Amino acid sequence: MSKPVKVALLGCGVVGSQVARLLQEQADDLAARVGAPLELAGVAVRKMSRKREVDLDPALLTTDAHALVTRPDVDIVVEVIGGIEPARALILAAMAGGKSIVSANKALLAEDGATLHAANKADLYFEAAVAGAIPLIRPLRESMAGDRVHRVLGIVNGTTNYILDKMDSTGASFTDALEEAQSLGYAEADPTADIEGFDAAAKAAILAGIAFHSRVTASDVHREGITGVSASDVASAKAMGYVIKLLAICARSDDGRSIGVRVHPAMIPRTHPLAGVREAYNAVFVEAESAGRLMFYGAGAGGAPTASAVLGDIVAVARNRIAGTRGPSESVYADLSVHPMGETVTRYHVSLDVADKPGVLATVAEMFSRHDVSIQTVRQEGRGDDAQLVLVTHRASDAALSTTVEGLRELDIVRAVASVMRVEGDETP
DSSP states (O other): OOOOEEEEEEOOSHHHHHHHHHHHHTHHHHHHHHTSOEEEEEEEOSOTTSOOSSOOOGGGEESOHHHHHTOTTOOEEEEOSOSSTTHHHHHHHHHHTTOEEEEOOHHHHHHHHHHHHHHOSSOEEOGGGSSTTSOOHHIIIIITTTSOEEEEEEEOOHHHHHHHHHHHHHOOOHHHHHHHHHHTTSSOSSOHHHHTSHHHHHHHHHHHHHHTTSOOOGGGSEEOOSTTOOHHHHHHHHHTTEEEEEEEEEEEOTTSSEEEEEEEEEEEETTSGGGGOOTTEEEEEEEETTTEEEEEEEEOSSHHHHHHHHHHHHHHHHHHHHHTOOOOOOOOSSOOEEOOGGGOEEEEEEEEEEOOSTTHHHHHHHHHHHTTOOEEEEEEEOOGGGOEEEEEEOSEEHHHHHHHHHHHHTOTTEEEEEEEEEEOOTTOO
């Protein structure tokens, strides 16, 4: 057996403590899998005195993260502190010394992954950055390297999926469902990153970059959160046989010359595989030219599930170091541009509060026709002051639909555009 592979751990919170625990508890098995012992060289923490969920030798703890990652005897640096800085500076310092990197930092990879890939002299693995325990990055980057991916469609944020699932299954309001998610620990005290789609957008950028061999950053992603989803939206979707999910969608354009990357709530048919993803689980649906349709499902967050993905990466890069090789590096040969959201084509569910009098439907339909948006179905709900028109369109560009909605708001017979929701997944049985 080879000499020990030394691992420096940055962060000992929810995920880091589980990584440290697994390295200690499964030391013999991991050594057998790697071909050498995995030895924890040190753990960088903010406060030495804080109580932790793992029993560590105090001698391993340090508040000097830079000194730890630049130690000559360290082989692998595992970064689970999150955020942009000091994570970026520490990773770059470790890379300068030839260390292999394992990171769960979706925000950093989505904002400045190009810098990390360019500076990397060894391995950079980041399976845990997207969808927790679900094996997704490596299948896209390695298993499907010989295929042509057309679309990636997924639920990649457990907090929002839990909220929307509770709204669907119990009829709860958004506020009540959010409060329940917070009480159970699924949502942070400040849930902005989740409910406004920032977390999912970072993950979408990473997935799109890998799937389409192009550089995509979080700023390229069209992002909408779920705060505007109402109980009536959920009820309307249910009546039509749909469910609302916050989706990350990465897709090639029809001509294959660009890609669209977006995160927003959407209605999907209850027959779609993603419709059955409940509570805080994640799932990603991949459509490829040769492999066809694949679905990856599992726990998308949590200390132990995410640590499982981190450990998988540690084993992989440790094996590479022992063999004197490295895994796949960044592939951006395609260099596809990200097209504007206005060019995205999909279907829409539009709910209008209208005056209950003759000619309303004809006037509304004329506005849709004026902007080349074709109506597939229409129904009226209620009467008098409570009259509402619910329309579902055929496929149209986002720009055309936006112009239509602006026109509808100017009509005297339309009291309000109550909601506009995209409809996805009808093309998948």
